[in-house]
Amino acid sequence: MKRVGVFVCHCGTNISGTVDCAQVAEAAKDFPNVEYSIDYKYMCSEPGQEMIKKAIEEHKLNRIVVASCSPRMHEPTFQNCVERAGLNPYYVEMANIREHCSWVHPNEKEGATEKAIDLVRMAVAKAVRNQPLQKTTIPVTDRALVIGGGIAGIQAALDLANAGHVVDIVEREPSIGGKMAQIDKTFPTLDCSACILTPKMVDAAAHPNINLLTYSEIEKVDGFVGNFDVTIRQKARSIKMDVCTGCGICMEKCPVKVDSEFELGLAKRRAIYTPFPQAIPNKPVIDREHCTYFLRGKCGICSKLCPAGAVDYTQQDELLTRRYGAIIVATGFELFDYSVYGEYGYGKYPDVITGLQFERLINASGPTMGKLQRPSDKKEPKNIVIINCVGSRDEAKGKSYCSRTCCMYSAKHASLIRDKIKDSNVYVFYMDMRTPGKGYEEFYDRSREQYGTQYIRGRVSKIYPLNDKLIVRGEDTLLSQPVEVEADLVILATAMVAQPDADKLAQKIGIGYDKDNFYTEAHPKLAPVETHTQGVYLAGACQGPKDIPDSVAQASAAAAKACGLLSKPEILTEPIVTEVDEKTCAGCGTCLLICPYKAIDLKTLTERIAGEIVERKVATVNEGLCQGCGACTVACRSGSIYLKHYTDEQILAEVNALCL
């Protein structure tokens, strides 16, 4: 027997000033299953809640309808109240007669009262059909996965490890370090990037709680918060990691030379290589695409020379599956390919380089040992042009967003050039200067005042070679005059873009991404490091363009969120999830197409029909993944997948009640 109690709140005069609460309570007495109905000044107050508890006891009520303010305000209050009286909290239903009624119809007292009665009737009809729901617990595996070993990934891993959690870092390159390892100096302090990064790399490698899985990629992610089963592909390195001492003889004698990815084509590397001298782990890999042994079946020099016998051409990719409680995605960014810009020479002029290439050219450990020279003829450049917003803030050919870091690194580049080549002239073409970080505006001021960088507001319309110079033509929009600079070297501040395969990884993990393939945070303001998939967090530029301080800050925030999850042995899950009626499910799989969380799967059901064992497929919901949106239920023609607390029956009962 369903016995409903209806409690109509006056909310002082907030409700009763417009709605005739006594009349509402009186009307409710006639609704089916209503055993008790009363109005009171403040239902949420201590005496109000006591009143509900007492009525539950005295009238043996088992469904409670509170007509008061928005459930977004006080649903938890009344759920706790009935729970204390021994009822399941999901037996409470609320009728919002304040925000949706008295406050919006103050001049329609009769209409408002009639509406309040309707809303209570709807709530009663639903409450009668409410089922007891239980929050369940799921265990949490105390191990975190960090995808990406750049500064964000390293910082997040160190924070987690220091808090006592075991962390695996998966990095697809042979070494951790990421983009920061390629950078020469960092703004706004101009300290050397390697000097602050490499100690962190060493810390991560040496930390007892951190495992590095370099030259590895994510193959598959299954499971859900607290229990992600991740398959990691460890690519064949062709080196026995436990035997190799990292002496480097193999690399010296390898006969193959190819463009170094780390040096961005400004230098060569061997087929057996470490990306850079401070690489961690400092053990080489063999690039099978270029290695003579793999291409022609002979050579084997590295193997012959290796004193430890660490070279192993027969190694295969290995798949490793581990369970993680939390995942931090820190896969970073790529640079915009500016070859779409005809006005900048389609990427064909050797002395037009990107900002990151410049970092290598000015870096003491770079291909020129830090001597700034132009790639074409190795001459020292005297006139240097820097162009901002190449690919940023350009919806036509590039990206609509601002890449946030370019104004600052261009100011840095200008300062570094003027520092190295005193008689040089540096011109920066910009659209707007954006220097909102701490100490950033001061840094920009210094680049002008102390280093004498010349800033020209305007876009460059064309670069073309003339003799051994590059003529840079643009407009100074502040003076409304055309400008032409005879440059020796042009540096493009190219946009930060998402990794080219960011969408594929997002699909594997089941997180969202925006139109530019940057990963979407759960809420731009209030949940900036969470994703819509519980237990998966974001750090660094994979979520959007960021500089080093912001990436590090976000990494620590993501680590803190992950710590919060991993520090508990189990977590509570919301019971409002979908469930499948296996009896009627035809296993068509349409619901799988709708679910944004990959929470639905097909399973094989074995049953006996007329004495025969028959197998068929039915949908099955992973309660740990389901977030309870119910979009799948509409796609199910036979109504075989339903959302608890919002079933077709419950919603239709409300619709019917509204019409009675």
Add this chain to the structure above:
Amino acid sequence: MGTMEQLTLQLRETAREILESKKAAAVIGWEMGTFWYSTAPAILTRPEETERLVWNEYCLNNLAKYLLDFQNTDEKVAIFARGCDYRGINRLIQDKQIDRDKVLIIGLSCPGMKDDKKARELGQNADIPLAKKCEECTYPDALAYDLWVGEPKEAAKPAKAEAKVFPEVESLEQMTADDKYENFAANYEKCLRCYACRNVCPACSCRECIFGNSSKEWSAKANNLSENMFFALTRALHVAGRCIQCGECERICPVNIPIMLLNKKIIQDIDHLFGPYDAGLDPEDKMPLGSFEFTDPEEFM
């Protein structure tokens, strides 16, 4: 006529060979019905039964749905398939009701079938027009098959849907709201709720339909115009983006309700809102209501 008779012999030959060599445990085709203008689906399991098979101008039944009879067996089933049967088979594959590797598709080219109701009216010597569903057919041939019967065909070109426009839908759209409703109500006032349209539909493969399942809230007890209309609209919504346009629902309706008018409206809207789409051409394609684009038309206020 001569060629169809010859083809009938080839059909029998093919079916016999399949059953004798045990390439499939059963063959689904057509056999003669009670009248000269009727045929019925035939499910044959023994080689000698294949003599019953026919291929004539009244093979109106879409065969695809008969594959569901074999859902619980592990054996392979052979089925004759024109364009409409082929699309029906793909419908069932996409809805995961049958496995492609359990079906042996024997492709056919269809000349278009004749209207059996007209045949009954006009008699054997009259010139019988094509059935309505065949007049409008855009895919008369099976597009992919394991075997082919008849004139050798060029390898089927990948089919590409085009945005469709149905004149009868357009002329209905021109009517006033009240006239539209009157027309709609007049059609469904007649509905017997016999569910023949559902039973014959290759897109209706639920284990338990919400109409007739008393445990689900949707099923109405009353048989009145309002509930008839709820059934009509719900059925149309359930096959939205999935209807293969075989026209069987309309052909089978005992009270001649123009059921395809609803299906065609939705097909036309899907084509124009979300891009041209023909259901049942490829079981791997994205179903219009199982997918979306960020750039879908924005008509929400």
Add this chain to the structure above:
Amino acid sequence: MSVNEALDQKTPTENLENWQPKILVFACNWCTYAGADLTGLSRLQYPATVRILRVPCSGRVNPQFVIKAFQKGVDAVLVCGCHPGDCHYTTGNYFTRRRFLLMRRLMEYIGMEPERLQASWVSAAEAQKFQQLITEVTEQIRALGPNRKLRDVQWEQWNN
């Protein structure tokens, strides 16, 4: 006698002078329901013609609910959710958009006045939009009068 005339005869006589439309609003919990709350908090007024039914996501709204609502005597249905890109569940409202683009056209096709089934994106901040929306829809439905189409007169007689 036409079907419409027959319906007119069967429809319970209503006093059209005092008649107020009954408008059902499906509101997603995260945007529109919160937006309607904000309308109240901001004390913005709109006619007492709407009844808001809370669903977790506009993607939970089955077009079949709309038919049922018309059968039972609702005069108009409004389906509301988060703006595209703002769905709490990432993609729910994109499915809502497809489903109701088709549903609105289908309902119009069978003779339902298009004003009687509408859809709108209302965010948690758009109190004013919600107020205007309800006011406008109410005006439209008042002008149209009570809905008779799809109505299940039998059900109404049994239950009233």
